[in-house]
Amino acid sequence: MAEQTFSVTAEESHERLDVILARRLSISRSQTRKLLEEGCVSLDGVAVGRSVKGVALEAGSEISVRDFVHPVDRQALPEPDAPLSILAEGPGWLAVDKPAGSPVHPLEPDETGTVLNALIARRPEIQGIGEGGLRSGVLHRLDVDTSGALLFATTADAFAQLREAFASHAIEKTYHALVSGAPDDEGRLDLRLRVAQHRPAFVKVAESHGGRATRMRYRVLEHFARASLVEVALETGFLHQIRVGFAHLGHPVLGDAVYGDAAAPAAPRQMLHCARLVYDAGEDVVTAEAPDPPDLLAMAATLRSGA
Missing domain, CATH: 3.10.290.10 (RNA-binding S4 domain)
Structure with a gap:
């Protein structure tokens, strides 16, 4: 069974x-x-x-x-030649640096080009961990066009512990983003959000008593003429929370094709990056840091030069 x-x-x-x-x-x-x-x-x-x-x-x-057994043909296909950067690992877990443009896991058995395809090729023991199948070892997700630190479980015990840590918001999640305009130097956003549409996903700010309560803090790392580099600490996790939050402020993430502003500086993709994940479980501390990727750094340099 x-x-x-x-x-x-x-x-x-x-x-x-x-x-x-x-x-x-x-x-x-x-x-x-x-x-x-x-x-x-x-x-x-x-x-x-x-x-x-x-x-x-x-x-x-x-x-x-x-009484559920995963069909063998629903396993993720290993892709040994796909690039993969492992940031850190410890007992029962590892963190990778997800590139923008790569989905976290496949949706169909014959799909390739995802982070999980590359990871299964290096760590076949992850196959079947947690939810198994095409989501083996997956603890959380990043949008396809979001880059950065992504955590996987490599054992069943670690999966249970870390999935609970995500559900209870015990994991510190820090993001870097380039946003349009000049938000206040620091602030917090407590919003109620609801999923207005699932496929493709679209999230809205809800009425005062609807949706789900979300919380995040931010501080500006650098102001440019038409944009700003911000650091965001998520206190909750909700689909598109950062993107919807800054759009609500009037400072959408640059390059965001869903919630963005056509008048904002053009960007090659949504400029959102998961820079750090930390979970202090006492003796075992999970820490993963992903440096800002070249496209975000290049965009910041362009904005800094006033071009």
Whole structure:
């Protein structure tokens, strides 16, 4: 008997149970229906059936699936020739420097070009860890066009501990971003956000009592004539939180094709980078630092020169 247990992330909040199951287990919607009909799914410790497949879930809800075996053909294909930069590693975990333009994991068995494809080629033992399948070892995600530190679990025990740390916001997450205009030298953004559309994803600021509460702090590292380099400390994690937050302030991330400003300085991609992840678990401290990538540094240099 195989059992999978995972927590609903902030990014998945308000998504349907069957949608989350299909994505997390890398199976079809008809297969999720079968699991629900056979009583294999529990939500927060209570067995649920097909009647709740459309229920929208809250972040932190725990889903358990018993009698489930991942199909072999849903494993990520190893790509030994794909470039990969490992930033740091420790007992049960490792961190890589995700390049902009690379998805975190494949959505289909024959898909390549993702971070997980490259990682599985170097560390085949990660295959099957955590949610397994096409999300083996994956603890969190970065947008395709966001670069930086990305954490994976290499053992089942570490996956459970670190996934809980992400869900409880115990992991310090620091980002660097180039944003339009001149925000205040420092500030914080406490907003309620909601996912207005799932595919493609689009997030909006919610009414005062709707959505999910999000929090982040920022400070300006450098002001330029038409933009600023900021450091952001996320106190919560929500889909597109930084991008939506700065757009709400009137200072969208440069190069953001969804929430950006056409009048802002042009950028080759959204200028957002996960610079640091830290989790202090007592004896074991998880620390990963990713230097700002060349395209962000080049963009900052161009802005600094006034070009």
